Amino acid sequence: MKIIVDGMGGDDAPQVIVDGACQAAEELPEGVSIVLVGREDVLKSELKKLHYKGDKIEIVNADDVITNDESPVRAIRRKKESSIVKGIEMVKNGEGEAFVSAGSTGALLAGGLLILGRINGIDRPSLATIYPVVGREPSLILDAGANAECRASNLREFGVMGSIYMERVMGRPNPTVGLVNIGTEEGKGTALTKEAFKLLSESDVNFIGNIETRELQNGAADVIVTDGFTGNALIKLTEGIGAMVLREMKNRFTKNIKNKLGALLLKDQLLGIKKEFNYSEYGGAPILGVKGVVLKSHGSSDAMAIKQTILKAIPFVENRVVDTIATAISELAAEDTADSADL
Amino acid sequence: MKIIVDGMGGDDAPQVIVDGACQAAEELPEGVSIVLVGREDVLKSELKKLHYKGDKIEIVNADDVITNDESPVRAIRRKKESSIVKGIEMVKNGEGEAFVSAGSTGALLAGGLLILGRINGIDRPSLATIYPVVGREPSLILDAGANAECRASNLREFGVMGSIYMERVMGRPNPTVGLVNIGTEEGKGTALTKEAFKLLSESDVNFIGNIETRELQNGAADVIVTDGFTGNALIKLTEGIGAMVLREMKNRFTKNIKNKLGALLLKDQLLGIKKEFNYSEYGGAPILGVKGVVLKSHGSSDAMAIKQTILKAIPFVENRVVDTIATAISELAAEDTADSADL
Numbered sequence: 001m002k003i004i005v006d007g008m009g010g011d012d013a014p015q016v017i018v019d020g021a022c023q024a025a026e027e028l029p030e031g032v033s034i035v036l037v038g039r040e041d042v043l044k045s046e047l048k049k050l051h052y053k054g055d056k057i058e059i060v061n062a063d064d065v066i067t068n069d070e071s072p073v074r075a076i077r078r079k080k081e082s083s084i085v086k087g088i089e090m091v092k093n094g095e096g097e098a099f100v101s102a103g104s105t106g107a108l109l110a111g112g113l114l115i116l117g118r119i120n121g122i123d124r125p126s127l128a129t130i131y132p133v134v135g136r137e138p139s140l141i142l143d144a145g146a147n148a149e150c151r152a153s154n155l156r157e158f159g160v161m162g163s164i165y166m167e168r169v170m171g172r173p174n175p176t177v178g179l180v181n182i183g184t185e186e187g188k189g190t191a192l193t194k195e196a197f198k199l200l201s202e203s204d205v206n207f208i209g210n211i212e213t214r215e216l217q218n219g220a221a222d223v224i225v226t227d228g229f230t231g232n233a234l235i236k237l238t239e240g241i242g243a244m245v246l247r248e249m250k251n252r253f254t255k256n257i258k259n260k261l262g263a264l265l266l267k268d269q270l271l272g273i274k275k276e277f278n279y280s281e282y283g284g285a286p287i288l289g290v291k292g293v294v295l296k297s298h299g300s301s302d303a304m305a306i307k308q309t310i311l312k313a314i315p316f317v318e319n320r321v322v323d324t325i326a327t328a329i330s331e332l333a334a335e336d337t338a339d340s341a342d343l
Numbered sequence: 344m345k346i347i348v349d350g351m352g353g354d355d356a357p358q359v360i361v362d363g364a365c366q367a368a369e370e371l372p373e374g375v376s377i378v379l380v381g382r383e384d385v386l387k388s389e390l391k392k393l394h395y396k397g398d399k400i401e402i403v404n405a406d407d408v409i410t411n412d413e414s415p416v417r418a419i420r421r422k423k424e425s426s427i428v429k430g431i432e433m434v435k436n437g438e439g440e441a442f443v444s445a446g447s448t449g450a451l452l453a454g455g456l457l458i459l460g461r462i463n464g465i466d467r468p469s470l471a472t473i474y475p476v477v478g479r480e481p482s483l484i485l486d487a488g489a490n491a492e493c494r495a496s497n498l499r500e501f502g503v504m505g506s507i508y509m510e511r512v513m514g515r516p517n518p519t520v521g522l523v524n525i526g527t528e529e530g531k532g533t534a535l536t537k538e539a540f541k542l543l544s545e546s547d548v549n550f551i552g553n554i555e556t557r558e559l560q561n562g563a564a565d566v567i568v569t570d571g572f573t574g575n576a577l578i579k580l581t582e583g584i585g586a587m588v589l590r591e592m593k594n595r596f597t598k599n600i601k602n603k604l605g606a607l608l609l610k611d612q613l614l615g616i617k618k619e620f621n622y623s624e625y626g627g628a629p630i631l632g633v634k635g636v637v638l639k640s641h642g643s644s645d646a647m648a649i650k651q652t653i654l655k656a657i658p659f660v661e662n663r664v665v666d667t668i669a670t671a672i673s674e675l676a677a678e679d680t681a682d683s684a685d686l
Contacts, residue, residue, distance in 0.1 A: 134587050145525055148533045182488055182575040190491045190572055213580035217587040229533055230576055232525040237556035237577055241584045244477050244560040248619070251478075252612040262608025269595040269602055276591070 001031060003313045004096040007038030007046075008065045008083040009103020011300050014038060017102065018046035020306025025056040027307075032314060035096055037062045037087045062086040065103075068299070072106030076114050084108065088115045091292045098293035098313035100284065102301045109146050112290035119322065121329040124154045125289030126228075127296065128162055129235055133219045134276045140166050141224040144285060145232030152195035155179070155225050159205045160328050161288040162223035168319035169286070169312060174206050178221030180230055181210035192227065200225070203332065242277040249273075283312030288325065293317050344374060346656045347439040350381030350389075351408045351426040352446020354643050357381060360445065361389035363649025368399040370650075375657060378439055380405045380426045405429040408446075411642070415449030419457050427451065431458045434635045441636035441656035443627065445644045452489050455633035462665065464672040467497045468632030469571075470639065471505055472578055476562045477619045483509050484567040487628060488575035495538035498522070498568050502548045503671050504631040505566035511662035512629070512655060521554035521564030523573055528553070535570065543568070546675065585620040592616075626655030631668065636660050 005021050007014045021034050028034070033056045036043050040061040047057065064082040066075040079085055084103055088111040090096045101108055105127065118125055128142035142158045143150065159177045166175040179196055181189040186197055188210060200207040211220040213234060226234070249270065253263035263270060284297040284305070293316045297309040348364050350357045364377050371377070376399045379386050383404040390400065407425040409418040422428055427446055431454040433439045444451055448470065461468055471485035485501045486493065502520045509518040522540055524532040529540055531553060543550040554563040556577060569577070592613065596606035606613065627640040627648075636659045640652040 134591055148525055180576060182491055182572055193572075213576045214583040214586075216580060217583045229525055229536075230573055233523060233556045233573055234576060234580055237559060237580055238584065240557040240560045241581065243557075245588055248477055248616060252615060253609060255612065258608050259612055262605040262612075265601050265605030265608070266596060269598065269605075272595060273591060 001098075001314065001317055002033055002035050002096040003310055004035045004037055004060075004087045004090050004099045005306075005310060006083045006087050006099070006101030006103050007036040007043045007059075008062070009101040010297065010306075011102075012302075013102065014042055014046050016301065016303045017306055018043060019050060019303035020301070021057055021310065022047070022050050022052045023303055023307040024310035025052070025054055027311060028056055029314070033057070034310065035060055035090070037083045037090070038065075039063065060086065060090070066107045068104045070104075072104060072110040073114070075104075075107050076110045084111050085115070088112065088292070088294065091294070092116055097317045098295065100295045100297065100306075100309050100313055102297040102299055102306065105145070105296055108294055108296050109287060112287045112292070112294050116290045116292040116294070119289055119291055119326045119329060121333045122157060122289040122325075124150065124157065125287055126158050126161060127285055128158075128165060128288050129231075129285040130283070131216065131224065131235065131238070132276065133217055136219040137172070137222075139216070139219065139222055139224050140170070141226065141231050141235060142288065143226065143228035143231050144235055145228045146287075147228040148232075149229070150192065150227040152192055152199050155192070155196035155227065156199040156203055156332070157289065157329065159200050159203065159207065159223060159225045160332065161325050162225065163205045164321055164324050164328060165286055165288060165316075166222050168321050168324065169315045171315075172222050175222035176208045177205045177223040177225060178208050178211035180213060180224060180226035180234070182212070184210045184212060186210070196225070204328075246274060246277065284309035286316065286321075288321075291322060293322060344441075344657065344660055345376055345378050345439040346653055347378045347380055347430045347433050347442045348649075348653060349426045349430050349442070349444035349446050350379040350386045350402075351405070352444040353640065353649075354445075355645075356445065357385055357389050359644065359646045360649055361386060362393060362646035363644070364400055364653065365390070365393050365395045366646055366650040367653035368395070368397055370654060371399055372657070376400070377653065378403055378433070380430045380433070381408075382406065403429065403433070409450045411447045413447075415447060415453040416457070418447075418450050419453045427454050428458070431455065431635070431637065434637070435459055440660045441638065443638045443640060443649075443652050443656055445640040445642055445649065448488070448639055451637055451639050452630060455630045455635070455637050459633045459635040459637070462632055462634055462669045462672060464676045465500060465632040465668075467493065467500065468630055469501050469504060470628055471501075471508060471631050472574075472628040473626070474559065474567065474578065474581070475619065476560055479562040480515070482559070482562065482565055482567050483513070484569065484574050484578060485631065486569065486571035486574050487578055488571045489630075490571040491575075492572070493535065493570040495535055495542050498535070498539035498570065499542040499546055499675070500632065500672065502543050502546065502550065502566060502568045503675065504668050505568065506548045507664055507667050507671060508629055508631060508659075509565050511664050511667065512658045514658075515565050517549050518565035519551045520548045520566040520568060521551050523556060523567060523569035523577070524553035525555070526553065527555060539568070547671075589617060589620065627652035629659065629664075631664075634665060636665060
């Protein structure tokens with residue numbers, strides 16, 4: 001198995017990407033290797049700086065880089081020599097089994113759609129994000145922002161794809177699926193959530209009903225289904241509050257000698273809290289619903305986060321998530337057809 | 344001025360309500376008094392327990408109570424002897440200038456709509472909630488859940504009403520208005536947010552554009568405009584994370600003697616953090632867009648929160664928020680008509 005890694009994407013590329021790839025290389029099982037895509041001279045020099053001596057990393061040259069500021073669709077269409085286009089093309093052509101990037105989310109989505117294409121029957125591929133739950137196993141939220149406007153059938157797809165990813169990649173058997181809503185009772189919310197509730201109830205996923213966002217930090221469900229507007233707003237709010245809490249503790253706990261001494265005595269616990277807010281240990285965000293394995297790592301990923309995302313590609317490929325989604329969606333389509341025929 | 348207070352609404356009614364009313368009575372300016380509505384014998388006995396001896400609180404009997412579990416519209420229509428219906432009726436009839444309740448939000452909204460009626464030109468009255476920003480002045484979010492589905496013109500109304508409340512009741516001159524969106528650039532988001540961006544830009548409010556939820560804890564805007572589904576989800580998520588942080592600190596900081604000593608040295612700072620997450624000091628959530636002053640206090644309000652909500656009714660009435668909204672909305676309607684005539 002070859003995992004293609006975008007050497008040029010992310011706030012601190014290429015340094016942390018190459019560093020993360022080297023760290024991942026140490027832990028790769030037999031038969032798995034890494035291909036770094038990007039400017040060959042730059043990547044080579046980074047590998048040299050890190051004194052990488054192994055044989056698990058090769059480099060494929062790509063002269064161009066897609067930035068966060070350009071139109072994703074146009075960039076994918078025009079920048080054929082970019083690391084993102086070349087990397088996703090390699091997955092399509094069977095030169096690698098997975099693509100990992102900390103670059104533009106929009107470009108990765110557009111690349112997944114335009115180069116790999118949607119799985120048959122999938123209306124809207126989705127960006128799924130690991131949502132850390134303090135003191136517990138994380139949840140998976142989808143959609144995280146790929147689809148600002150959704151239909152109820154999209155939300156059902158998200159539930160199906162999220163369940164498969166959670167079970168096969170995160171190792172969570174029979175994952176629970178909850179629908180974000182403004183009340184727990186059936187019949188609450190918008191036309192979208194009412195219809196999605198019905199479709200999810202009738203589907204094969206382990207649907208546990210509506211969940212209020214107040215419960216997200218109690219591990220309300222393994223898979224949290226919502227439209228991309230709401231999902232994006234919830235994830236960014238959580239990030240913002242996490243940053244605020246850490247900043248506030250830092251400011252308050254260094255006010256005077258007494259406070260500083262107190263913080264020293266609580267050092268382990270404070271580091272523990274900081275770690276709980278750290279998304280990076282769970283690996284990146286999968287783009288689900290396209291015909292290939294694409295994992296997005298946070299733009300501000302450190303080397304550890306890059307390593308974890310690279311390693312998550314292995315069960316994503318080995319446990320045949322893409323094929324499993326394709327089968328589940330075609331079964332869903334068959335059921336829909338049978339249901340219509342019943343009428 | 345008479346402030347009508349629902350003695351029976353809230354998780355800890357009537358005790359904390361009567362307690363809060365007594366505390367508010369101590370701080371009322373000349374000419375302002377409180378009317379407690381509810382079961383007379385119960386309220387009298389609570390007042391007696393608290394040894395209230397002043398002349399600022401009278402009691403009006405209401406035999407019935409509306410609970411959180413019943414259909415709000417049906418409850419308002421049928422329970423004519425309930426404290427909520429009687430209290431809002433008193434505002435309508437001029438027997439009081441404001442109604443304060445920690446009871447069912449749905450019933451308060453339904454009561455506002457059915458008994459007081461909408462201000463002319465207002466399509467959707469809104470529940471506006473104070474959103475605490477750590478280390479800074481709070482923002483106001485609307486809609487907080489009264490309208491799960493909104494049109495762009497509703498979001499414009501929320502911006503106008505929120506600005507007036509923020510300026511006149513919270514004393515924030517020329518408040519900034521931000522629109523919750525999944526990116527800051529114009530043209531981001533859903534059909535709803537794109538159209539609302541346009542309408543808010545053209546309106547008289549101090550619109551500063553789209554804001555991402557990551558910035559809410561940085562005091563992104565004085566008035567945060569969004570649909571009721573998103574607003575409700577954001578508020579409840581913030582509550583959930585706040586509760587989790589406090590719980591986590593409590594658990595971690597009492598693990599062993601060393602930690603406990605550290606926490607002791609940080610006691611003031613820890614209480615400060617706890618206070619920052621406390622919504623109660625800013626007073627309740629106004630229902631804006633109805634022909635009268637209605638303030639909702641959180642169901643789990645303590646006596647201090649009830650007191651603050653009662654006191655907030657004073658500028659709400661004195662600074663003529665309802666009339667100001669009526670004038671602003673009729674000007675908006677006149678502009679819309681003029682704009683259509685231009686075509």
